[in-house]
Amino acid sequence: MRVGVVGAGYVGLVAAAGLALGGHQTVIAEANPSRLARLRERRAPFLEPGLDEWLRRAGERLSVVSSVREMGPRDAIMIAVGTPSGVSGQGDLTQVRQAVEEVVRTAAPGTVIVMKSTVPPGTGRELVRQYVAPARRGLAYVSNPEFLREGKALHDWLHPDRIVVGAEEAWAAERVAELYRGIDAPVLRTDITSAEMIKYAANALLATKISFINEIANLCELVGAHIDDVATGVGMDPRLGPHFLQAGIGYGGSCFPKDTRALYFTAAVNGYAFELLRAVIEVNRRQRIRVVHRLNTLLGGLAERSVAVLGLAFKPGTDDTRESPGLEIARTLAGYGAKVQVYDPAAVLPDSGGPPGSPVVLSPGLVRVASLEDAVRSAQAVVVATEWPEFVEADWERLYRLMAAPRVVFDGRNCLDAARLAAMGFRYVGVGRRVAPATGDADVAPASLAEGTGGA
Missing domain, CATH: 3.40.50.720 (NAD(P)-binding Rossmann-like Domain)
Known part of the structure; x- marks a missing residue:
């Protein structure tokens, strides 16, 4: 044809x-x-x-x-x-x-x-x-x-x-x-119209699963449950399945954010208040803010604190930064006075000339660097925003030595070995996870439970 x-x-x-x-x-x-x-x-x-x-x-x-x-x-x-x-x-x-x-x-x-x-x-x-x-x-x-x-x-x-x-x-x-x-x-x-609705309904339902598991992760933190076990147990039900039940910092990309907003708008102009979808969108927006709130608490403020954000692509395997949770978190941190170094092995930013080759200042307080080591050097906190294999498989013992106290690792995708990092001395912050307290720097009061915020 x-x-x-x-x-x-x-x-x-x-x-x-x-x-x-x-x-x-x-x-x-x-x-x-x-x-x-x-x-x-x-x-x-x-x-x-x-x-x-x-x-x-x-x-x-x-x-x-x-x-x-x-x-x-x-x-x-x-x-x-x-x-x-x-x-x-x-x-x-x-x-x-x-x-x-x-x-x-x-x-x-x-x-x-x-x-x-x-x-x-x-x-x-x-x-x-x-x-x-x-x-x-x-x-x-x-x-x-x-x-x-x-x-x-x-x-x-x-x-x-x-x-x-x-x-x-x-x-x-x-x-x-x-x-x-x-x-x-x-x-x-x-x-024709039913075909159009199928696309929107599918994306809205998947986004709903993500926001739902993020809310469950937030509740897990309050009651002392472990989101990994909860998600596994829920996903074993064949009526629900395990897909899109990974807690983290929220969905991004070119589809879910755009399509959920468009479907909500379509409902509104047709006289229908789609309250469930409104909540899905709001939960996703709030997940990113919770990261900033948590770091503000752990670091005793954000002004002049050094933070590394790892991951600008909205997910691994792509260079797409549209609606990127990591990029939004980095910009928000910088807006509150933090010194932020960001790194991604592939992401293309329209305002930075493409993939990293040398440090690029994206905005005041926000610098894109050329390597993982450059990002975490002297950082007091690290945010893992994209589960690239390079981050999951990194030599975290070496990264520990490059960082500065209190050495917070905010695992925004629950992709790291929480117990292993806590044993190294990191102050590990997961998403609805319960882990052992850090045993590293003496100037940091250890937490008794996992410190997390929820998100996907």
């Missing part, structure tokens, strides 16, 4: 490469000059393990152009552009509308427009009314939401849990289902 993809972000580029490897003649349109140049060299403009290899393997089945007009006749054109949050949390559909308008204007009769971007329920119906139907050229619109996880997107493309196809015309639904030939997954066919 002849397929076009508009947008070379995480979703669009993985989809284009996957479609080409699936045997479809695929062309991707990307207007950004720097991204376009990298794509023509068969290099992804962001970190996604294995994607460069997919781009090379796609060979002549995948071509790159700078605009929709250059695509030529296509059987299907997939739209995968950004839908960032607006001021009130609503999805900003500017790029989506521009893409649909251009596709409708240039597409050959009988083309199927496939919406891969995440848009609020009801959007597709409106786009059909405003753009597709008036064209009167036999165009069809299909909602085909994505369920790709950054860092594991290639696996998810090849092994999806389900393929959702929302369409009003049976022939259009059939054509979109054919795009996934060779992929063994159930296909759910529904209407």
